[in-house]
Amino acid sequence: xxxxxxxxxxxxxxxxxxxxxxxxxxxxxxxxxxxxxxxxxxxxxxxxxxxxxxxxxxxxxxxxxxxxxxxxxxxxxxxxxxxxxxxxxxxxxxxxxxxxxxxxxxxxxxxxxxxx
Amino acid sequence: xxxxxxxxxxxxxxxxxxxxxxxxxxxxxxxxxxxxxxxxxxxxxxxxxxxxxxxxxxxxxxxxxxxxxxxxxxxxxxxxxxxxxxxxxxxxxxxxxxxxxxxxxxxxxxxxxxxx
Numbered sequence: 001x002x003x004x005x006x007x008x009x010x011x012x013x014x015x016x017x018x019x020x021x022x023x024x025x026x027x028x029x030x031x032x033x034x035x036x037x038x039x040x041x042x043x044x045x046x047x048x049x050x051x052x053x054x055x056x057x058x059x060x061x062x063x064x065x066x067x068x069x070x071x072x073x074x075x076x077x078x079x080x081x082x083x084x085x086x087x088x089x090x091x092x093x094x095x096x097x098x099x100x101x102x103x104x105x106x107x108x109x110x111x112x113x114x115x116x
Numbered sequence: 117x118x119x120x121x122x123x124x125x126x127x128x129x130x131x132x133x134x135x136x137x138x139x140x141x142x143x144x145x146x147x148x149x150x151x152x153x154x155x156x157x158x159x160x161x162x163x164x165x166x167x168x169x170x171x172x173x174x175x176x177x178x179x180x181x182x183x184x185x186x187x188x189x190x191x192x193x194x195x196x197x198x199x200x201x202x203x204x205x206x207x208x209x210x211x212x213x214x215x216x217x218x219x220x221x222x223x224x225x226x227x228x229x230x231x232x
Contacts, residue, residue: 004159042224079156104165107160
C-alpha cells in the first residue's frame with residue numbers, strides 16, 4: 001500500500017532553533033507539495049516541486065524557510081530560525097503530473113510543529 | 117486566479133440524516149474539482165473528483181457531488197450520515213496550467229459533526 005511518509009510526526013522546539021521536516025513521496029510520483037495548516041489560515045501551499053525542481057515557492061517566507069529535494073525519494077522543509085508563529089501542521093503531498101490538473105494529490109500524515 | 121468558497125465552517129447533523137456541504141469556486145479556465153476528507157490527526161484523503169463527463173460524481177463512503185457549471189458549484193452530499201463521517205471536508209480546485217504542473221487551491225474546510 002503506497003503512501004507518503006513524513007518524519008517526525010511531532011516536533012516541539014524552542015524559538016530560534018532549526019527545524020527539519022522530511023517527506024518520502026510515493027515511488028514514481030514526480031510532483032511534491034508542502035502545505036501548512038493552521039486554524040486561522042487553513043491550508044496554505046508553501047512550495048512545490050516537479051521532477052525535483054522547485055516550481056513555486058512563493059507561499060514560503062524566504063528569509064527563514066527553505067525546501068529541497070536532494071533526490072527523488074526525499075523532500076525536506078527547513079525552518080531556521082524557528083518562531084512561535086511557525087507552529088502548525090505541515091503536510092507533504094505527492095502526485096503524478098501527467099495531464100496537468102487532472103491528477104490527485106496524496107497526502108502524508110503531517111508533522112505537528114510546536115515552537116515555544 | 118482561482119478560488120474556492122466553502123460557505124459553512126461547521127455543519128452539525130443527526131446520525132442517519134442527509135447532509136449537503138456547499139462549495140463554490142471561481143476560475144477563468146476549465147477546472148477540475150476535488151473533495152478531500154481529513155479525520156482527526158490525519159492527513160487529507162480523496163473522497164471524489166470531477167474531471168469531465170457526467171456531472172454527478174460518486175465517491176467513497178457513500179458520498180457524491182454534483183458539478184454545476186452555471187452556478188460554479190460542486191456540493192457534496194450523503195443521504196444518510198454515520199458517526200464515522202465526523203471529520204473536516206475540503207473542497208479544492210485545480211486547472212491545467214498548460215505547463216504540465218498543477219496546484220490545488222483549497223477552501224477553508226467544513227467541519228461535519230454527526231450527532232448520535
